[in-house]
Amino acid sequence: MGSMLQYPFIQNALLSGSCIAVVGALTGYFLLSRGLTFAGHALPNIGFAGAAGAVLVGVKPVYGMFVFTVLASFGIRALGKNVRDRDVSIGVLMSFALGLGLLFLDLYSGYAQRVYAILFGTILGISRSDVLVTGISTLAVVAFILLLYRPLLFATFDPAVAEARGVPVGLIATALLVVVAVTVSLSIQVMGAILVFTLLVGPAATAIRLTRRPSTSLLLAAALGVAYVWGGITLAVASGDLPVSFFVASIAFAVYLPVRLLTAGRAETRRGAPPAHAH
C-alpha cells in the first residue's frame, strides 16, 4: 500500500475518489430518504447521454453531463408530484435520454475509447486539475448541505409541517436534485455512469440501517464511501488490471448484504388498531 501512494496517478485517484465518495454519500442519503432512489439510477444514465452528445459536438463530455442532468432535475420536478407518477416520469425521461445517447453514438464513429471511459470511469487517469475541480465542487456541495441542513431535514421527513412553518419545500426539492445532478456529473468521470449508483446509494443505505439519527447517518455514510473507494483502488492495483469500479461496487454490496440481513429483525413499524367505531 505504501509504495502505491508515491505514484501521482494513485494520489489523484484517491483524492478525487474520496471527494466524490463524500458528496455521493451525502446526496445519496437524501435521495434515499425522499424515495428518489430511482432518480439516482436515472441521472447517471441521462448524464451518459449528455456526455455522448457533447463529444458529438466536440465539447468536453462533462459539460454535456452537467447540461443534461440539470435539465433532467428540473424535468423530474416538473413532472409527477406523487411517488408513483414520479417513478414513471423519471423512467420515461431516462428512456428518452438513453435513446438520444444511442443516436449520438450512432452518428459519430471513433467513439469507443471515450464511450468506455464515460461508462466505466477513468479513476486511474485523473489529472491534478481534475482533482482540483472535483475538490472545489465537493466543498461547494458540502457547504450547500450545511447551509440548508435543518430545513432540508425538516422538508425531507416532515414536509407538511415544514411547509406550514414557512420552509420552501418545493425550492429545496429542486435545489437538492440539481445538487445531485452536479454530484452525478462529477462522479461519472471517476466511477463511470454505470456504477455511480453504487456510491450514491450503497454507503447511505448501509449507514441508515446502522444509525439512529441523521447526523450520524451522514457521517457514517461518508466514511463508508471513502473506505470503499480506498479499498477499491487498493484491490485494483493489487490485482494488476481489474477495474476499480468493479471492486468498489463489490465492496459496497459485500458490506450492505450482511448489514441488511442482520438488521432485518428490527422492530417492524407498529401502527395503532383501526378505529373500533364507524364514522
Next chain:
Amino acid sequence: MTADKQALPARATLRAPVGERGRDGSGRASGLPLVALDRVTVRLGERVIQHEMSFTLVPGELVAVLGPNGAGKSTLLKLLLGLIKPAGGSLSVFGAPPKRGNRLIGYAPQFGTIESDHAVRVRDVVGFGLDGHRWGPGWPSRAREAAIEKALDEVGALALADVPANELSGGEQQRLLIAQALLTDPKLLLLDEPLSNLDLARSQEVIQLVDGIRRSRGVAVLFVTHDVNPLLPYLDRVLYMANAQSVIGLPDEVITRERLSAIYGSPVEVVEALGRLFVVGVET
C-alpha cells in the same frame, strides 16, 4: 369508556364553557378574537369550496370542525396558515393577515407525516418544530434538548424520545405531532383529523391530552374530525362545513335537522341514540 359513566349531556344542555370568556347563550363571544373571518370565499381551481364564510375564534376555546370530505376543512386550516389565499372576503389571524411560518400557530397535519422508513428519532422530529426552519446545521445545546423533552413530557411521550419515529403507533405519532406543535408556545392549535386511524381508547387519550393543553396553556384549538361524539364533553362550539356553506355555534344549535338540512339542501336527520349524535342521510 361507557356511555353511562360519561353521562353525555342531553341535547338541550351542555357543559358551560371553561373559564370566563364572556360567551352569551347564542355562542357569540366578546374579547379580542384570535381569528376573524369575514365573508371569506375559498376556491380550489374552478370550484367554490366555501362561500362567504364568517366566524371568529377567541382564546382558549375548543372548536370542532365537522363536515364531509371535500367540504374544505383542511383547506380552512391552510388558509389560516397562510398557505392559500382566499378568493374573496377578509381574514385576520392574531389581528393581521395570515402569514406563513407564524410561530403562534401550531399545526398537526392529517395522516401523520413521518415520510420515510429511515433512521430519525422522535426527539429529532419534535426538534424540527423548534428550529427546523432556520438555516445552517445549528449547535446542539442543553437548552434545546430540555425544551424538546419538556414538550414530550407534556404529551406523555418522554419515554419515546429516542425511538425511531417510524416505529410509532398512530396514537404515539399524534402525540409527537402535538409536542412538535407546542414547541413554539402557540396560541392557536390546528389539528387536522388527529383521531383518524385511532381506536376508541387512543382517541380518548388524544382528546383529553388536547383538552388538558388547552386548559393549562389557554390555547384555542380548531379540531377537525369526522365524529363529534368523543369531543362533545370538551368542546365549546362546532363549525359545520358542507356544500360551500358553514355554520358555527353550540353543538345543539348546529347539529340539528333544520340547520343541516338547510346546509345540505336535502333532508338530513339527526338521531340521538346511546348518548351520541348520529347524522343520517349524508356522510359526516
